[in-house]
Amino acid sequence: MTKVAMIGAGVMGSAIGSRLLDEGCTLSFFDVSQDAGGDLAGRGGSRAASPEQAASEAEFVFVSLNSADIVEQAVFGDGGVAExxxxxxxxxxxxxxxxxRTASMAGKLRxxxxxxxxxAPLSGGAPAARxxxxxxMIGGRPEDVARAEPVLALLSARRTHLGDAGAGQTVKLVNQILCAGHFMILAEAVKFAESQGIDAALIPDALAGGRADSAxxxxxxxxxxxxxxTPTGRIDNMLKDLETVQASSFATRTAMPVTGLVSELHxxxxxxxxxPADSAEYMKLFDLGNE
Incomplete structure (x- = not known):
């Protein structure tokens, strides 16, 4: 059996861990919250006392955490993966x-x-992970990506190696630019349809296969x-990514007025x-704005 570790057992970490268990992997996991990961423990996962302990026997150590600071602490802090x-x-x-920061941490760990x-940041959310x-979207040295391929294939239908460490994160930011704007305009379109007496729940079937169709x-x-x-993700996580986009675009003096507006709405x-709300709750912005 492939031995894996999961650092972070929130919504996404638990979904990833569940899939790995389904595929016959032996899983050790760690989360700072004892309330997280109960489903993994109930299905045979072993709760570790630290990232170091979780990673100690693992061939592959998966990380799913909310910020670069938290990732750095989990990897390089006391009791971290690097130990x-x-x-x-x-x-x-x-x-x-x-x-x-990804590129920097990759070099430091080596x-x-x-x-x-x-x-290997992801798109598709928890349902797709399970x-x-x-x-x-994958970044890393070719030899490392090749080693990761069999276990990544258990989790994904599509994988693209985009360059060295950090390249996957850059393309994930592109993904977030597109998704965040889409969520906002989708909610606005629902509100417009409702204002005109249309059941917006019928629209996906009506537009399926046309140019406006999308996942x-x-x-x-x-x-x-x-x-x-029903929760599948968090709005504050999307805002965190949009703020990373804005910082990066500011550093290169790249004008992004539409993303700036979308960020402000977030x-x-x-x-x-x-x-902490789900992506469907973008509707509340337009519900409140039209009262």
Missing amino acids: SGRSGSLLIDMSSIDPG ERCGMGWVD EGRMTL IMQEFMAKMAKRDF RMLVAGGLG
Whole structure:
């Protein structure tokens, strides 16, 4: 059996871990919250006391955390992955974090303990992770990516190696630019349809196969119309990624006025207490704005 570790057992980490268990892997996991990962423990996963312990016997150490600072602490802090890492193991970071810091940490980990680093941020959300149909944007040395391929194939339907460490994170930011704008305009379109007396839940079928069709519309438009806010992701995580985009674009003096507006709308939602909310709850911005 392939031995894997999962650092971070939130919504995404648990979904990734569940898929790996389904595929016959032996899983050790760590999360700072004892409330997280109960489903993994119930299915045979072993809860570790630290990232170091979780990674100690793993061939592949998966990471799914909310920020570069948290990733850095989990890898290089006291009791971190680097303390049990070795040249025969590989860290696979599925978080969405800054590309520059990813490249820096990858080099630092290799120097510290000989462990390789592959950044493999994902698209598709928790349902796709559980079903092994994620899309992965991959960065890392070719030899590390080749080693990771068999286990990444368990999790994803599509994988693209885009360059050295950090390249996957850069393309994930492109993904977030496109998704964040799409969520906003989708919610606005639902509100418009409702204002004209149309059942917006019927629109995905009506537009299927046309130029306006998309995976996001098919997954989320009916949810928005029904005000089904079953959690599949977090709005504050999207804002975190948009702020990384803005910082990167500012550094290169790249004008991004549309993304700037989308970011500001996300800040309004988070300021209104909807940071932990699901993507379908973008509707609340337009519901409140049209009262």
